[in-house]
Amino acid sequence: MNPHTLRLPSLPQVFLALGIFLALAFSFTAKLNLPIQLALYIGWFVIIALGLKLGHKYKALENAATQGIANGLGAVLILLAVGALVGTWIAGGIVPTIIYYGLKVIHPSIFLAATMVICSLTALATGTSWGAAGTAGIAMMGIGQGLGVPAPITAGAVLSGCYFGDKLSPLSDSVILASSMSDVEIMDHIKGMLPIALISYIITGVIFSFIGLHYAGNVDMAQVEAVTQAMEQQFVITPMSFLPVIVVLLLLAMRMPSFPVISLGSVLGIIWAIMMQGTEPLTAVNAAWAPYHIESGVSFLDSILNRGGMASMLGSVAVIVFGLGFGGLLDKVGVLHTIAGVFEKRVQSAGSLSVSTIATAFLGNVFGSAMYVSLILTPKICARNYDRLGFERKNLSRNAEFGGTLTSGMVPWSDNGIYMASILGVATFSYAPYMLLSFVCIAVTILSAYMGWFVDPCQPKTHRIADEERAPTEVLNNA
Template identity: 85%
Template sequence: MQRHPVRLPSVFQVFAALGLFLLMAFSFTAQLDLPIQLALYIGWFVIIGLGIKLGHSYKELEQAATQGIANGLGAVLILLAVGALVGTWIAGGIVPTIIYYGLKAIHPSIFLAATMIICSLTALATGTSWGAAGTAGIAMMGIGQGLGVPAPVTAGAVLSGCYFGDKLSPLSDSVILASSMSGVEIVEHIKGMLPIALISYIITGILFTALGLHYAGNVDMAQVNDVILAMEQQFVITPLSFVPVAIVLVLLAMRLPSFPVISLGSVLGIVWAIVVQNMNPLTAMNTAWAPFSIESGVSFIDAILNRGGMESMLGSVAVIVFGLGFGGLLDKVGVLETIAKLFERKVESAGSLATSTIGTAFLGNVFGSAMYVSLILTPKICAKNYDRLGYQRKNLSRNAEFGGTLTSGMVPWSDNGIYMASILGVATLSYAPFMWLSFVCIIVTILTSYMGWFVDRCPPTAEASEPASEDSLDAVAQKA
């Protein structure tokens, strides 16, 4: 049978297809109480239908979807490993111990700023925002609830710190991906981000400090003392519980692969549950799969500690699998490329270049449902504009990182949005308004670009070269 020539979708076709997907995504979650997995599943067939109309064969589209899933399976493995880690670390008294000492040591007035700093240092040392949120982040959520700070606010401070540390760490997969896909050395990429990132970090720290002072006056210390007493009654609290945390963080900082290191952490959690908490070995081992269960009589403790296990992550796994496949289909059909061409017509300055790149990266998260989709497609789509206008590629990698990494946790159906909501126990749209570092960093980037600050020039070229090799995907896969 004769094939029609393959062509890019029109602007109308793109907005019709994506508009239908967004309508389903929001109506399913906000109005109909249906899972987002169904919206992504149906979205596959919307894009497949568009792809066939544009001349692609079904087999090609199916392969694009499965390839998109394959490229992101490392994230699925880490998600399951973190689920096991959370369950066993709660059972082993590791998370309760961190919360216990945190409630005793951290004053409410500096809690939010301290949360951002602790999570940023954890992510910087380990190179993973997921690992930082799954360890330090969970503990800070517990401390915040004990101090009476609203969970979405604490989650915003956690994620501000996690994403700051992640995007400045040479160990980070997002750093490796954004720099390599843009054709920039990792060190140059980090140096290009550093000035704006530090300015934004200081501004965000001041904002969280001011907000922390507001909540400090509302803390009921009697409730805090009740929580501390209940922790002592339910768990064996000992400084030895910090040993598994130190081991996992050191191994991640040594650039060992995340999946086996986090899995080792869950094994240590089982050992601590048996040896320190005197738990039945079979019950302790089961917490790696099923959520930990406790009835302490204190609602706060039950809410924060009845969680974890790989089983609790299965819904998130389904979202990520469908999302990755959806992103693979969008890439194959050329949806984001069509959107980028709309931006290209108005890009004539460093400011408009930064704005369009950040916008493209954000759309990569919204419609690609995964940070890696955003960081791969954005440099490929936008590189020629940087070459044409005479701006160094490290401007491209920086803007792609800011638009892709910093917004990835704001999209409810993206891999980061699903993961962070699951691990922190707060809905994505509830914590997103408090991801202040992301908003501040993007605003500072756009403003300074329009003013010509922190922008590096180079001789313009008539033809844009390919920004990067697909080998960068192998580097990320090896890290995961």
């Protein structure tokens, strides 16, 4: 087939294809009680049909989908490893110990603010929002329920902290990806984010402090006492259980690869289950695969601790695989390039530039189903507008990071949305309204851009536009 017969999709075609996908996604999850995996599966064929109409060969489209999956398989491995970690850390009494001491120490009035701070420090030190949510996040969820704080609000505080620390850590994959795709040095990228991020962090902390005051007088201390007594009966509570947590966090902070480090953590969990809890060796090992099971008589405690294992993550793995393939198809067909073209016509100032970049990054999560897809495509799509209008590329990397990283956990079928919902035990649509840092940070970014604050102008450039302008042509010619 002659590559010149290939076309980019028109705007009506994009709206129709994506409208069908969104209708499937919302109807399956909200109305029909069908799994989102089926919606993504059907969505593949919607985009394939569009690609065939535009002149692509089926084999090229299939290769684009499989390449999209291959690019994100690292996330699948980490997801399975975290499942094993959670199961073995529960069996080993590690998670129960953290919850136990947290209930003893943290006062309800400062719980939400403390949750955000603890999770942000964990993510900042380790460079991973997933690792922070799978360790400190799970513990804070248990403490919150013990204190009577609704789980969606606690999850919002957890994710506010996790994503704040993740996007300011030089160890973070998202930081490295956003800066490298924007042609910006990592530390320049972090410095560009820091003023807005700190302002947003302080505002969010104040809001969570006020919310926490509402629950300070509603704590049923009898329930807290019942929970701690139940944990004492079910597990051996000892400060030694903090040792595996310290080991894992230190190794992650040393920039060791996440997959083997988290897997090592699960091995330590098995050892702790056998040596500290007196669990049968086969039962301890099986906790890495199947959800751990206890019957404490306290429903909240059972709901928090009867979980974990790789098997509990298999549904999430399917979503991520289908989502990554869907994102690969969208990139191949050129859907996001068409959408970006609409934004470009309306971009004439720093404010509209920020809005368009954040919107593009969010759409990358919605339709690409993965944060990595968003952070790869957004700089490629939006870079020429920054050069054309005369703004430093670190503005691009900052806006791409805020729009891509901070919204990734809000999309139920994205890799982050699926992971966070699974690991925290709260539906995405339930916790999303309480991801206050994300909303505050995006609002401050847009407001400051329109006001001309924290904006770095430069001379307009034309020589850097050529690469971005070739992107749609390369997409077509590679078909």
